[in-house]
Amino acid sequence: MNKKAIIKLIAVLLIPVIVWNIPAPSGLEAETWHLVAIYLGLLGGLIVKPLDEPIITLVIVGFASMFMDAELLLSGYGNDMAWFIAIVTIVCTAFVKTGLGRRMAYIMLQRSGNSTLGLGYLMMLIDLILSPATGSNASRTTIIYPIFRNIAEGVDSHPDDNPRKLGGYLTMLAYVTSQSTAALFLTGMATNAITASLAIEMLNIELTWGSWFMASVVPGGLVLLLGPYVVYKLYKPELTGLSDVKVQAKQGLAEMGEITSAEKKLFVIFILAILGWMFGPKIAFLSLGIQSVGFVFLALLLVTRVLNWSDVIGAKGAWHLFVWYGAFYGVASSLADAGFYTWLADRLGGILDLSNVNGLLVTAVLLAISLAVRYFFVSNSAYVASFYPVIFAIALGTQANPMVLTLLLAFFASYGALLTHYGNGAGLIAFASGYVSQKEFWKIGTIMVAIALVIYFAIGLPYWKIIGIW
Incomplete structure (x- = not known):
């Protein structure tokens, strides 16, 4: 570690130490206040980042486990959302391994406009079409983002090589668009239903699907429409025109040849996953939540040998995320x-x-x-x-x-x-x-x-x- 990283690490570790030793405020148990100290330390680690997120997380949790119940610190690793996010990140590797993501990206590029901004609006439109029926913007992102990530990789824009060429813009826009469509409809994300139920219980205000949309359509519609343009200006991609890329996409499709058996399997399983995320929660006797669909998606990919165990353990991004998010979620849940x-x-x-x-x-x-x-x-x-x-x-x-x-x-x-x-x-x-x-x-x-x-x-x-x- 260099000197700067050491100073950052000491500063981050001092946060929980100092807060821990401050007497608990009136109304809070000492153990709860200690959890606050750990949470602030984890948050400081994510912001200052003296080490990679999983490492600083394990350092803080490791030291904290010597002084308090480790179950409180590690409970997040049993959370279904932490596993869901890890699983869908793993599933994304199937689109790369089989080449289906690249094929879909090439096809979309051939049918899109000639500008990168136009491609951003295409992403927004697809999210908008899916949003009223999906019920989870996290599951929508698992449907949409892999396709557009493959478009970025198709033009040689990777996380560790030319990220600003195209991939950075599409990645940031995926999040902005997802949150914008989630606000537009009562069924845009699962949390909206909680807000609606609290409103009628506490304020006697009923938010129907229609009244929600009527209120959101103008301001929410403007935010949605501005999203691709604003992100384009704030995080402008180096690749602004797609005319040459369309030629490359045509050549790429020709080089890929006929669709393979693995691609066909993945496509069928992918469609089943989309249907599961859209309609699964409505099938009461199956209890198909988004997490269940994610597990089944991965299981089918493994059973059909589209992916193997080496692919699963090799998905470093998924496990990187799982380690720090699981601890973060666990401490936050314990505080609640x-x-x-x-x-x-x-x-x-x-x-x-x-x-x-x-x-x-x-x-x-x-x-x-x-x-x-x-x-x-x-x-x-x-x-x-x-x-x-x-x-x-x-x-x-x-x-x-x-x-x-x-x-x-x-x-x-x-x-x-x-x-x-x-x-x-x-x-x-x-x-x-x-x-x-x-x-x-x-x-x-x-x-x-x-x-x-x-x-x-x-x-x-x-x-x-x-x-x-x-």
């Missing part, structure tokens, strides 16, 4: 079980006396708080389920319009995930590819959140006034 988030929200409610403040300002403040705490959550569903009830409770004693606040919180449950790469499964899948650095991921995501805020307050609120929502 210990009541930390409820304590934090109660403290915020006690500090903030918003009863005599203008209702729109109250809405803005509560929305800002909801975004600020996103850095503490590695699950969208856990975030909404544990923190939104407190936000709603605080709002009840203020002049904030309940419908306006509910809609903004509902939509920014999705957009807010863009603040980090771990805020939603779709981000983890895209980030695991290695095309975009964590710094760029956070920067571009934060800018997109800021743009969404401007659009919703400057255009969304007047639009909702016109159509009679408030």
